[in-house]
Structure formats: C-alpha cells, structure tokens
Amino acid sequence: MKASDVKTMSDDQLSDELIKLKKEQFNLRFQKAIGQIENTARIRQIRRTIARIKTAQGERAKTGATG
Known part of the structure; x- marks a missing residue:
C-alpha cells in the first residue's frame, strides 16, 4: 500500500x-x-505499511488538535 492510498482512507x-x-x-x-x-x-512490507498508517494517524491527530 502506498502513502497516497493511506492518506485517502478515512480514520475508520x-x-x-x-x-x-x-x-x-x-x-x-x-x-x-x-x-x-x-x-x-x-x-517487511507489512511492517512498513503499519508505519505508514501510524504516521498518517499521528499527522491527523496533530492537525486536528491544533487546527
């Protein structure tokens, strides 16, 4: 899964x-x-995809908290 795919997904x-x-x-x-x-x-693919998802969730939490 690419980072662009992760960014288009909803939180759920x-x-x-x-x-x-x-x-x-x-x-x-x-x-x-x-x-x-x-x-x-x-x-390795799974480990990196998990990291991408966690990064996206962290970014959303950060922007939601400050914005």
Whole structure:
C-alpha cells in the first residue's frame, strides 16, 4: 500500500486496516518461527505499511488538535 492510498482512507478504514495488518504480522511471525513462511519479504512490507498508517494517524491527530 502506498502513502497516497493511506492518506485517502478515512480514520475508520485506517483503524480496520491496522488491525488486519497486525493480525497478519502475528501469523507471519509464527510461520517464520516454525519455518513454514514462503514469502519473507511480506514481513517487511507489512511492517512498513503499519508505519505508514501510524504516521498518517499521528499527522491527523496533530492537525486536528491544533487546527
């Protein structure tokens, strides 16, 4: 997911997407520990997308609080 996609999403959509990604990240960690993970690059993609979502939420909170 690109940053432009994240910026166009509503607050509720961002929260839902964040929960979904956290669950997927949790499952991938278990797969990695067991040795069943197929796409190791997906861990990195999820981690970065989570960071993008949290950044967007922080920016919205900051502008909402001061603006």
